[in-house]
Amino acid sequence: MSRVSRVLSSQLVCLAVFAFTHPALASEEEEFDALAAPPLATCVGAHRQTYTPGxxxxxxxxxxxxxxxxxxxxxxxxxxxxxxxxxxxDAPASCALISLGNRLNLTWSSGETSVVEFVSPLVLSPLGQAGTKSYGRVVTGKFAGALVINVADVQPNAQAPLACLTTGLALSMGVTSMTFLQLTLPIPPLPIPPPSPIPAP
Structure with missing residues (x-):
């Protein structure tokens, strides 16, 4: 990975963790620091969707x-x-958009499992989309507590527009990756209570 990629990845991780753990406090003026060790795991491969009816x-x-x-x-x-x-x-969907939910049950080649919950539902555009990032956390199993960054695209299909107008689009596919990061978050300082007012004599 190039130095630029490492810097961008670190910035994305910090931003994602801040929004995920402090949604009510996020603002342009506030700063957030997170220390990330090397990824616990980075995996790449393919994903495939079917739809009935099309x-x-x-x-x-x-x-x-x-x-x-x-x-x-x-x-x-x-x-x-x-x-x-x-x-x-089952979900309402069209050729332009489908929401796949916000939980994945992963099975590793070792036989271990992980349950990942994403901040928001995984959304795809079946007609084709560029790589879209989703952020979540492993809630149980292997790497419990780790941040998950999922990147997925859908490969355009030349026959898809016609299928949407006639028989219905029954299949889409693309490439995907997942990165698992264990973050060490700084402990914020405890608030100092204001001094009690001195009663007037």
């Missing part, structure tokens, strides 16, 4: 599935060679 131009309730297979992982734990997940449910 997506059209206007929103309608569909049954969706998403399968992610991140088959290349670089981790401090050498037993973690890959990670995968399966997600499905």
């Amino acid at each position: 997506l059209r131009l206007f929103p309608a309730t569909v049954h969706f599935t998403e399968d992610g297979t991140l088959n290349t992982c670089v981790s401090q734990d050498p037993t973690l060679g890959s990670v995968s997940y399966h997600l499905e449910g």
Whole structure:
């Protein structure tokens, strides 16, 4: 990773953690520092979605599935060679937008599991989208407490616009990555109470 990439990644992590842990306090004037060790794990791979019935131009309730297979992982734990997940449910969706929920159940190649909750639902544009970042936290399992940065895109399909107008778009896919970071947050100083007023004689 280049020096510029490392700096940008650090800035994104600090911003994400600040917004996630202090949503009511975030402002342009406030500063926040977070110390991040090297990533616990970084994994890359592919994700694939199916829709039944196929997506059209206007929103309608569909049954969706998403399968992610991140088959290349670089981790401090050498037993973690890959990670995968399966997600499905019913949701209103169109060719322009679908929300996949905000929780993923991950299964590592070691047999261990992690449950990740994202700050906001994972949203995709089935017709195609550039890499979109989502931030979350591992709530239980492997790397519990770690920050998760998920980046996903959807590869444009030349036949997709026609499918949206006719039979419905039944499939989309793209590439995805997940980075797991263990952060050490500074402990804020305790507030000092104001002095008690001295009663008048």
